[in-house]
Amino acid sequence: PRTEHSQRPSELLVELAENGDPTYQKYHKLEDDIHIQTRYKRPADNKKGGISAATFYASDTLPALLFLEFIQMCAQDLPVAVCESCHRLFVPFSSRAKYCERMLDPETGA
Ligand SMILES: [Zn+2]
Known part of the structure; x- marks a missing residue:
């Protein structure tokens, strides 16, 4: 996501989605292959107890994960x-x- 043409990436993303841009639609369908997973872990060295958790995205489709990363960068206007x-x-x-x-x-x- 580049901030060229004085348009923020998040604004451009919304515009592509609202206009039904075919390229956007094609990659948006890849999100069906992405699953949110959470893993819990009980640290062995933590005497007070407690648990750590991590949420992550999983997919067998690499382009789906790459697209998700790109979309999230756009949504956050990450330059x-x-x-x-x-x-x-x-x-x-x-x-x-x-x-x-x-x-x-x-x-x-x-
Ligand atoms: Zn370099």
């Missing part, structure tokens, strides 16, 4: 930027961030 070093997309920690955190050279750590 992305193009890294000036490797030219790949990344989620910047501030509006002035120019570079992603991918490692360029494992030997130098750059």
Whole structure:
């Protein structure tokens, strides 16, 4: 989701959904293959008792999960930027961030 053309990703998403955009509809159908699951775990080292829980999305269809991730990023207006070093997309920690955190050279750590 890029914030180009002064339109927020969430607004664009709603527009595509309301207009019945065929590409949006095609990928929206993938959500039928996504299941919400919750796992509970009782920590062995917790003397006071207690339980931890994690909710996650599961699917046998990778494109469905990717689409879900994209939709959630759009809905949250999460900005992305193009890294000036490797030219790949990344989620910047501030509006002035120019570079992603991918490692360029494992030997130098750059
Ligand atoms: Zn980069």
